[in-house]
Amino acid sequence: MERRSGMEDNCRIREERLKDDAKACQEKVEEIRKGWSIVNQKVVHSELQSVLDSQQQLCAAVIEDKKKLIRELQWERRVKEDEYLKNLRRLDEEIKLMLDRMQQQFQNLSKAYREELTQLQAVYQQEIEVLLAKDKAKLKEHMKEHWDTELESLMERRRMVEESEKTVHDVMLENTTKIKLMQLEENAKSQARLREQQQMKGKSVILNFKQLEHGNKNAAYNAKLGEMKGKILGSSKEVKNLKTKYAKQKDKFMKQRQYLCEVQKRSxxxxxxxxxxxxxxxxxxxxxxxxxxxxxxxxxxQLAEKALAIDSLICKHLGLAWECPSAAFMESPGPRRSQEHDTNPTSHPLQTRHLSHCSQRMMDASVGPSLERDSEHGTGVEEGELSSEMLMKAMELLCDETGFLVEDKLRKLLAPMEKNEQTTVKLHSLFAVLGLEEKDLAKLAEFLLMYKRQQGEQTVGHFVEEAEAMENSATADSTSRLINPNNILPALRCFLEQHRKSVHERSSLSHPARDTSVEEAYWDRLGNIITEDKLKLWDAAERELKQYEEVLMDISELVPETELLRQQNTKLRMQLQQILSSTRSSN
Incomplete structure (x- = not known):
């Protein structure tokens, strides 16, 4: 500020001197102009010469004043230049000293900041490790709870499906058994009524013969005849009532059968x-x-690959050897890999074919391959034991005993066909109702032939015996060699239970429980793909890089100031060079 005020005073004094000089010069110029006007008025040579001399002196005085002013200004300029050079040298020394002090202060601050940063990073690293350990424990606990919940829901669904299957199967078997028993009871009652009617007719015939032998007893005969007529009328009325009752019962049972069929269909x-x-x-x-x-x-x-890439870069930057993990380390035990090795068994439902293709071909084609499959699995009979004739008879007996499962419309359609074709179509319908497949035909026939369970319920056996007594003797003789007809329904029920259990076992085997230990090991491998030593190396590298970054940030903050000082120093040096060159040229 003092230098600037001094410069302002010098400029003001210089301007005043220049103004005074210009004013004096202007006055002298006016005098010279006046002298020139006097010169024009003078005529005498001596006077003109004296005027010219005076004008010349005035001009010389003006020139001398200008030269004096120039010399004074030059001297002042030299003095100011010397002072300016001294000031520049002094400023240069002060700037250098300031830079040295700033550099020393920067080094001291950097050292203090590094020590403080190291302490803070150590504290933060400990806190981060504690938080990471807590987060890992919480994540592991949440994942375990999630997997347990999913497994419980899956097991609950499987249990509900098994219970529904068992309930539907039990309802179907119970309905079929009830309908069969009701039919057997109705057949037995109708046979008993027929026997009673025949006995009554025989008694009436015997009475008629007795009346003819005793012709002399007309009065008694007439009385007995009237009594017999009354009994016959009563019996006929009773028979008529029984017929109407039978028709009503039949209609009732038909409606009940249709209702049960609809219920079974809906079920x-x-x-x-x-x-x-x-x-x-x-x-x-x-x-x-x-x-x-x-x-x-x-x-x-992706995170693991990114971590490996960062690890390789860190090792490369630090000059360490880096080894890539093996392919087996990253091998996934997930669902895609398991699908490549699992083979899920599939079953094809039994489909109804056209009546023209439902002849003996099904039986002949099912005997050989089915027996071969059963013999391979250890469930079939000995080779040659189950012939096509025995299989056909067993299936005919099965169709006869389970005929109540066949609809009336289908029976009417099958009436004009041959017996083999009827048996084939009935088998298709029966298998569709029972939920069996074509491949189970040989197994069912073998099971029926090998079944030797004795009769368990006496009421059912009584009704079956009375029904069988009315059947054709030839059919009874041919089928009794294979299996007792009384055991068809129990054998079929036992076979269906075993079949359902085997299907359930196959389904349970086809969906085995997941082995979570392999998956946990896989996720642990991915989570620990970077070892503890590598993590410590990363932490050390991170600390060094952060310190280096802090130092660079401090340097970057000082760079603009240093650059500004460098530019000012360059400008001052250029001005000094110009001044020195001008002084040299003036000297």
């Missing part, structure tokens, strides 16, 4: 719908689980 449809829903939900859960697995696996794999 089967409901069962199939439940099966479809269960399959759909199971497939949806499996698909959702697979999608979640794939998504999480891709994300974790």
């Amino acid at each position: 089967r449809q409901h069962y199939e719908r439940i099966q479809k829903e269960v399959r759909y939900t199971t497939a949806a859960d499996a698909r959702k689980f697979e999608e979640m697995w794939v998504m999480m696996e891709e994300e974790v794999t």
Whole structure:
């Protein structure tokens, strides 16, 4: 500020001197102009010479004043230049000293900041490790709870499906057994009524013969005849009432049968719908689980690859050897890999074919391959024991005993066909009702032939004996060699229970429980793909890089100020060089 005020005073004094000089010069110029006007008025040579001399002196005085002013200004300029050079040298020394002090202060602050940063990073690292350990424990606990919940829901669904299957199957068997027993009871009652009518007719014939032998007793005969007529009328009325009652009972049983068939049909449809829903939900859960697995696996794999890439860069930067993990280390035990090795058994439903193709071909084609399959699995009989004739007779007996499961419309359609074709179509319908397949034909026939359970219920056996007494003796002789007709329904029920158990076992084997230990090991491998030593190395490298970054940030903050000082120093040096060159040229 003092230098600037001094410069302002000097400029003001210089301007005043220049103004005074200009004013004096202007006055002298006016005098010279006046002298020139006097010169024009003078005529005498001496006077003109004296005027010219005076004008010349005035001009010389003006020139001398200008030269004096120039010399004074030059001297002042030299003095100011010397002072300016001294000031520049002094400023240069002060700037250098300031830079040295700033550099020393920067080094001291950097050292203090590094020590403080090291302490803060150590504290933060400990806090981060504690938080990471807590987060890992919480995540592991949440994942375990989630997997337990999913497994419990799946087991509950499987249990509900098994209970529904068992309930539907039990209802079907119970309905079929009740209908069969009701038919057997009605047949037995009708046979008893027929026997009573025949006995009454025989008694009436005997009475007629007795009356003819005793012709002399007309009065008694007439009385007895009237009594017999009354009894006959009563019996005929009773027979008529029984017939009407039988017709009503028959209509009632037919309606009840239709109702039970509809109930069974609805139950089967409901069962199939439940099966479809269960399959759909199971497939949806499996698909959702697979999608979640794939998504999480891709994300974790990308993170692992990124971590490996960062690890390789850190090792390369530090000059350490880096080894890539083996391919088996990243091998996934997920659903995609398991699908490549699993083979799910499939079953094809029994389909109804055209009547023209439902002849003996089904029986002949089913005997050989089915027996071969049964012999391979250890469930068949000895080779050659189950012939096609025995199989046909067993199936005919089965169709006769389970005829109540065949609809009346189908019976009317099968009436004009041959017996073999009727048996084939009835088998298709029966298998569709019981939920069996074509491949189970030989197993069912073998089971019926090998079944030797004795009669358990006496009432059912009584009704069956009375019904069998009215059947054709030839048919009874041919079928009794194979299996007792009384054991058809119990044997069929036992076979269906065993078949259901085997299907359930196969379904349970086809969906084994997941081994979570392998998956946990896989996720642990991915989570620990960077070892503890590498993590410590990363932490050390991170600390060094952060310190280096802090130092660079401090340097970057000082760079603009240093650059500004460098520019000012360059400008001052250029001005000094110009001044020195101008002084040299003036000297």
